[in-house]
Amino acid sequence: GQSLEQPSEVTAVEGAIVQINCTYQTSGFYGLSWYQQHDGGAPTFLSYNALDGLEETGRFSSFLSRSDSYGYLLLQELQMKDSASYFCAALSGYALNFGKGTSLLVTP
Amino acid sequence: GAGVSQSPSNKVTEKGKDVELRCDPISGHTALYWYRQSLGQGLEFLIYFQGNSAPDKSGLPSDRFSAERTGGSVSTLTIQRTQQEDSAVYLCASSVRQGDYEQYFGPGTRLTVT
Numbered sequence: 001g002q003s004l005e006q007p008s009e010v011t012a013v014e015g016a017i018v019q020i021n022c023t024y025q026t027s028g029f030y031g032l033s034w035y036q037q038h039d040g041g042a043p044t045f046l047s048y049n050a051l052d053g054l055e056e057t058g059r060f061s062s063f064l065s066r067s068d069s070y071g072y073l074l075l076q077e078l079q080m081k082d083s084a085s086y087f088c089a090a091l092s093g094y095a096l097n098f099g100k101g102t103s104l105l106v107t108p
Numbered sequence: 109g110a111g112v113s114q115s116p117s118n119k120v121t122e123k124g125k126d127v128e129l130r131c132d133p134i135s136g137h138t139a140l141y142w143y144r145q146s147l148g149q150g151l152e153f154l155i156y157f158q159g160n161s162a163p164d165k166s167g168l169p170s171d172r173f174s175a176e177r178t179g180g181s182v183s184t185l186t187i188q189r190t191q192q193e194d195s196a197v198y199l200c201a202s203s204v205r206q207g208d209y210e211q212y213f214g215p216g217t218r219l220t221v222t
Contacts, residue, residue, distance in 0.1 A: 095153055
């Protein structure tokens, strides 16, 4: 089967750094994507890792270790607008399998 | 260009009625996906299309759910004899081709079954 585990909630202070972890069990794994979803909004693509290592996109970075079936999303210089849900999603063949999401609350 | 659009944005229906949800993907995107998101939950994959074909329908929750895509563009998700547990947000996404890691999501249809 397919399963992805990530923390349900994370709270961090504005300006800080936060890491959201994701472990996965997926057959036919190609890579790990990350999506952001604000309340009432549509998920939007943030990042993708096909190979081991770190991918950096502005304030956001994503990491993958295929041998550990593990990845994380790193958000730096947190802003209030970063308060949202973050989903890891494993690409397996034709489709993305999403985790249940991590609700990030950024406080002043 | 325009993004993925879905209609209606909200739908309230009585238990036992049939509903049709529509998705208009980004022009030129050959792959189209349907997901369901219950309150505070992740995205549950329902079905995907490559062109007009749906190679895998195993994600559909029951035989009350069906979907079609015509002309390689617009898709319709139909739920027959709706039940209260069908209440959720139904999200549609498209990508340039199947297997793309970047999918573009529509705003969703919020379905409430009373």
